[in-house]
Amino acid sequence: MESPTTGASEDWVTGSAGSSSTSSPDRRGRLMVVSGPSGVGKTSVVNGLASRHAFRFSVSTTTRAPRPGETDGIEYHFVDRVEFERRIAADELLEWAEYGTNLYGTPRSWxxxxLRNGDDIVLDIExxxxxxxxxxxxDAVLVFVAPPSLEALEQRLRDRGDTSEEDVQRRLSVAAEQxxxxxxxxxxxVVNDNLSDAIGAVVDILAAPLDDSSEETP
Structure with a gap:
């Protein structure tokens, strides 16, 4: 649920002059969810999407402590558990979940x-x-970025060089369930076998009519 683009905050995430922008007061924006297992390259896909389609990226709220270099409102909105639970009770979160000992959620009002203003929104959530x-x-468009195989995902996790054997096995188990x-x-x-192709597939999905049928994209 981390912001994929440093400094993205809650402003427009845009790329080159050729990227498409669909913001319009005459249309309701589209809500897209992009999910995928750890190590699949989901963040790279979302970053690549930014160069092809203008959208707003929602910054999640969390109870975890900020890491060095993180800024409130950029990577996350940092709150304590009491405040997070108050927001749950007040229905101020579109979705929320607990991972480990920390809570994460998406602000509803923002x-x-x-969406009412015609902006396309991307959520990076599980x-x-x-x-x-x-x-x-x-009507939200839900996209799952998948590895070509669990074996390929395992290799990507090992190639990072900073993941213990225990953590590799845990992430693979979670990935299989996801x-x-x-x-x-x-x-x-969307199978992320080739990053450029995966980005192109997500761009096409975001631009397609809402009533397109579900499908798997290589």
């Missing part, structure tokens, strides 16, 4: 206001959050 978004926003869930939860599954 997303709803910008399967549990995506299921909540599906319930609240039936991939199985994706078949019935997500509208589109």
């Amino acid at each position: 997303v709803e206001e910008r 399967n549990r959050g995506a299921a909540q978004i599906r319930s609240s926003f039936p 991939i199985e869930e994706a078949a019935t939860l997500y509208d589109h599954i």
